[in-house]
Amino acid sequence: MKRAALAGGASLLVASILLIVSGTNPIEATGVLISGSFGTSDKIADTIMAWAPLALAAAGLVVTFSAGLWNIGVEGQVIAGAITATAVARSMGGPGWIVMAVALLAGFVGGAFWGVLAGLLRTRGGVNEIFGGLGLGFVAQAFATYLVIGPWKREGIASTSGTDLFREDVWLPTVGGTRLSLAPVVVTIGVLWWVAWILKSTRFGLELRAVGKNLASARLVGIRSEPVMLGAFVIGGGTAGLAGAFVTMGIQHKLVPAVAGGRGFLAILVVLLAAFAPRWIAPVALFFAAISVGSSQLNLRLDLDSSLGGVLQGVVVLAAVLVAGWQLQRKINRQEEVR
Amino acid sequence: MTLRIDQISKRFGPVQANDAISLEVQPGALHAVLGENGAGKSTLMKILSGFQDADSGSVTLDGAAVSLGDPKAAIASGIGMLHQDPLVVLPFTAIQNFILGTDIDRAEARRLIVETGQRLGFDLDPDRVARTMSVGERQQLEIVRLLSLGVKVLILDEPTSGISTGQRELLFAALRTLASEGLIVLFVSHKLEEVLDLCRSVTVIRRGTVVGERPLPCPPEALVEMMFGEIVTGTTHATGGHGTPLLRVANLHVTGRRQTISDVNLLVDAGEVLGVAGLEGSGQGPLLRALAGLDQTTEGTINLDESDLTNRGHRSFMAAGVHFLPAGRLEEGLFPDLTIAEHLELALGDKTVDWGRADERAKSAIERLSIKGAPNDPVEGLSGGNQQRVLLAMMPERVRLLLMEHPTRGLDIESADVVWTQLLERRTEGTAIVFVSADLDELVSASDRIAVCFDGRILDIVDANTVDANQLGSLIGGQVTA
Numbered sequence: 001m002k003r004a005a006l007a008g009g010a011s012l013l014v015a016s017i018l019l020i021v022s023g024t025n026p027i028e029a030t031g032v033l034i035s036g037s038f039g040t041s042d043k044i045a046d047t048i049m050a051w052a053p054l055a056l057a058a059a060g061l062v063v064t065f066s067a068g069l070w071n072i073g074v075e076g077q078v079i080a081g082a083i084t085a086t087a088v089a090r091s092m093g094g095p096g097w098i099v100m101a102v103a104l105l106a107g108f109v110g111g112a113f114w115g116v117l118a119g120l121l122r123t124r125g126g127v128n129e130i131f132g133g134l135g136l137g138f139v140a141q142a143f144a145t146y147l148v149i150g151p152w153k154r155e156g157i158a159s160t161s162g163t164d165l166f167r168e169d170v171w172l173p174t175v176g177g178t179r180l181s182l183a184p185v186v187v188t189i190g191v192l193w194w195v196a197w198i199l200k201s202t203r204f205g206l207e208l209r210a211v212g213k214n215l216a217s218a219r220l221v222g223i224r225s226e227p228v229m230l231g232a233f234v235i236g237g238g239t240a241g242l243a244g245a246f247v248t249m250g251i252q253h254k255l256v257p258a259v260a261g262g263r264g265f266l267a268i269l270v271v272l273l274a275a276f277a278p279r280w281i282a283p284v285a286l287f288f289a290a291i292s293v294g295s296s297q298l299n300l301r302l303d304l305d306s307s308l309g310g311v312l313q314g315v316v317v318l319a320a321v322l323v324a325g326w327q328l329q330r331k332i333n334r335q336e337e338v339r
Numbered sequence: 340m341t342l343r344i345d346q347i348s349k350r351f352g353p354v355q356a357n358d359a360i361s362l363e364v365q366p367g368a369l370h371a372v373l374g375e376n377g378a379g380k381s382t383l384m385k386i387l388s389g390f391q392d393a394d395s396g397s398v399t400l401d402g403a404a405v406s407l408g409d410p411k412a413a414i415a416s417g418i419g420m421l422h423q424d425p426l427v428v429l430p431f432t433a434i435q436n437f438i439l440g441t442d443i444d445r446a447e448a449r450r451l452i453v454e455t456g457q458r459l460g461f462d463l464d465p466d467r468v469a470r471t472m473s474v475g476e477r478q479q480l481e482i483v484r485l486l487s488l489g490v491k492v493l494i495l496d497e498p499t500s501g502i503s504t505g506q507r508e509l510l511f512a513a514l515r516t517l518a519s520e521g522l523i524v525l526f527v528s529h530k531l532e533e534v535l536d537l538c539r540s541v542t543v544i545r546r547g548t549v550v551g552e553r554p555l556p557c558p559p560e561a562l563v564e565m566m567f568g569e570i571v572t573g574t575t576h577a578t579g580g581h582g583t584p585l586l587r588v589a590n591l592h593v594t595g596r597r598q599t600i601s602d603v604n605l606l607v608d609a610g611e612v613l614g615v616a617g618l619e620g621s622g623q624g625p626l627l628r629a630l631a632g633l634d635q636t637t638e639g640t641i642n643l644d645e646s647d648l649t650n651r652g653h654r655s656f657m658a659a660g661v662h663f664l665p666a667g668r669l670e671e672g673l674f675p676d677l678t679i680a681e682h683l684e685l686a687l688g689d690k691t692v693d694w695g696r697a698d699e700r701a702k703s704a705i706e707r708l709s710i711k712g713a714p715n716d717p718v719e720g721l722s723g724g725n726q727q728r729v730l731l732a733m734m735p736e737r738v739r740l741l742l743m744e745h746p747t748r749g750l751d752i753e754s755a756d757v758v759w760t761q762l763l764e765r766r767t768e769g770t771a772i773v774f775v776s777a778d779l780d781e782l783v784s785a786s787d788r789i790a791v792c793f794d795g796r797i798l799d800i801v802d803a804n805t806v807d808a809n810q811l812g813s814l815i816g817g818q819v820t821a
Contacts, residue, residue, distance in 0.1 A: 201692055201694070202691075202692060203688065203689075203690055203691060203692050205692075206681060206684060206685060206688075206692060207685070209674075209677065209681075210674050210677065210681075210685055213674040213675055213676055213677060214670075214671070214673070214674045214675065216667075216670065216671040217671055217672050217673055217674050218674075219633070219653060220633075220653070220663060220665065220671065220672060221686050221733070222653065222654050222657050223685075224654070
């Protein structure tokens with residue numbers, strides 16, 4: 001808690017300095033950010049719809065990070081899930097709700113497949129998952145662009161603005177005339193609980209953490225590290241793919257090349273700020289989603305560049321990571337003094 | 340130029356790595372510092388060369404104090420160290436490496452590399468990129484560099500590990516030349532033959548203290564006894580095996596990265612304790628890992644009872660009742676950050692996790708082994724002795740063959756007693772124990788028989804009840820006594 005307060009204080013300070021330097025009253029900017037993300041029911045809906053995919057991707061990342069795997073390829077896994085969900089939504093006939101369910105499932109499978117590819121590159125090919133994930137991210141991005149301007153192009157027009165809209169009965173249903181749909185919210189809460197349960201209360205979760213802490217020791221107690229690592233990639237990639245499916249089915253209603261939109265990288269920041277604890281992901285992701293949604297108002301109301309929102313997010317995480325690093329260093333120093 | 344080390348002490352946590360070590364070396368000396376792994380020789384050399392600070396004590400060179408804890412100051416006072424892996428920047432050329440951190444200009448560096456190199460019999464190309472040089476050539480470059488910086492005391496830390504026989508001869512010849520010119524050469528090693536071949540005097544370090552000094556040559560048994568300790572108890576627990584052969588190893592060959600073992604034949608009975616002795620690097624480590632199924636064997640067979648386990652992998656060995664207790668603890672064996680309860684759950688738990696049961700299990704293990712800690716304490720905060728007890732608690736209930744590396748290294752006497760009491764209890768259930776140790780007293784008092792490794796082979800297997808220190812010493816040194 002002390003750490004959270006320190007990190008919060010540090011990031012508040014840096015963010016305020018940043019705003020003052022750019023000629024804005026920090027308090028006024030904060031007000032704009034809050035009203036821009038929670039001011040109206042539409043804005044609240046947008047913020048929640050931005051929160052769900054971010055929290056989903058972050059939930060899966062906690063699993064891979066716990067296994068000591070630096071899964072940087074989330075962006076690609078989000079895109080892979082969006083592609084498979086789109087394939088189902090475009091081609092499958094039958095009642096809308098069945099198509100929706102299958103498309104979401106396909107999203108999980110697509111993301112999981114893309115994650116397992118990075119995992120296999122690591123376990124079989126000796127390619128570090130950071131590089132494998134980044135490379136596969138570019139491949140997924142290029143493939144999505146190819147689909148949008150190639151095989152899935154709109155009638156007569158090939159444009160990166162996206163495919164044709166899906167038929168309307170496979171759009172995720174919304175509530176109260178806003179853009180909010182309940183499915184992503186319910187599923188995200190469920191997945192967060194599921195991930196916390198896996199890590200805390202299952203043998204797989206324990207082996208996962210063991211593999212992440214010390215591979216040599218894991219081998220000695222008889223853990224087969226490859227299935228454990230690939231399992232982590234299934235969960236990490238799958239939840240990222242689900243996030244991509246929700247963006248496609250619930251927000252865009254079509255496949256756009258920029259479907260991931262940096263969510264994969266933002267999710268890494270969320271997990272860092274949540275200190276790898278599943279219970280902190282929901283609030284931290286909400287904070288990030290609010291800044292993302294609210295920062296568009298900075299431009300309209302205060303004539304600030306809306307990218308300032310991204311800068312703020314980065315500053316907060318840097319402050320948190322610095323405080324964590326500083327405390328770790330103090331702990332090490334104390335231990336050395338004891339010696 | 341006399342080097343005086345006076346009462347140097349250094350402690351790491353519970354381990355007293357150096358305990359009031361004093362040493363005096365005259366100019367022109369070829370002096371060896373001999374000791375087993377963990378004896379404290381590397382710590383002492385790091386302190387001498389400024390890479391580590393000392394808790395107390397002083398170093399003087401010709402009466403002038405050397406300031407400790409600063410490598411640059413050490414070199415300025417004339418003490419330089421050649422590391423096991425020479426510290427060079429691989430993409431740089433010899434010249435670039437040479438001038439790094441000095442104010443020598445390139446032309447001067449070129450001249451020094453060629454001329455000093457030639458004087459010492461080295462053939463160094465100043466424009467070669469370090470990456471394309473062998474370890475031996477990098478060492479030669481580093482020696483020339485240290486000499487150019489005015490070093491009067493040259494420390495070499497296990498310099499022969501990665502180099503060819505030819506390069507070793509070249510290195511030794513150069514060291515003899517340097518000593519004849521008045522330089523002090525400190526040669527750190529655990530290899531007896533090399534020390535006997537090169538050096539004219541030796542200091543033996545064991546458990547952080549100086550146990551003796553000798554002019555060389557002297558009989559190798561005397562050195563072995565100093566390195567491994569005397570046999571103090573005189574009594575042994577030995578009861579002999581139960582007469583039922585359990586482990587059968589035939590014609591075993593293992594090709595490791597640094598060590599190989601060849602043509603090992605072993606027969607161990609149920610309930611028997613076999614100690615494995617030998618100078619460090621004689622093949623004990625790879626042998627034990629092969630017996631645990633952790634290293635692949637290239638030839639030969641390993642049988643436990645009637646089942647052939649050869650190259651079946653560690654999990655099959657575990658299923659057959661083989662348990663491996665590593666020496667590394669935090670490096671291999673334990674999981675930093677995980678708690679005692681989580682460790683026991685990993686090692687002993689079922690398919691489903693029941694934290695209530697895990698907690699109970701941890702509590703009873705903590706009581707049984709008197710571990711100073713609670714079920715939810717992370718293991719990295721425990722002392723070495725308590726970490727070792729956690730490893731013991733992770734042992735399954737039924738073990739048929741127990742393999743251990745240095746079971747009591749770095750432990751205090753109380754912890755060592757706990758370890759051996761626990762282990763020897765298992766013999767009554769028919770568990771066979773094979774353990775590697777660098778402590779003669781431990782080997783003789785705990786074993787029924789002792790296998791002595793030398794140069795990747797088992798030189799002889801002797802009865803622990805009747806063997807004497809001299810016989811064991813000469814075996815470990817590589818000589819078969821009739």
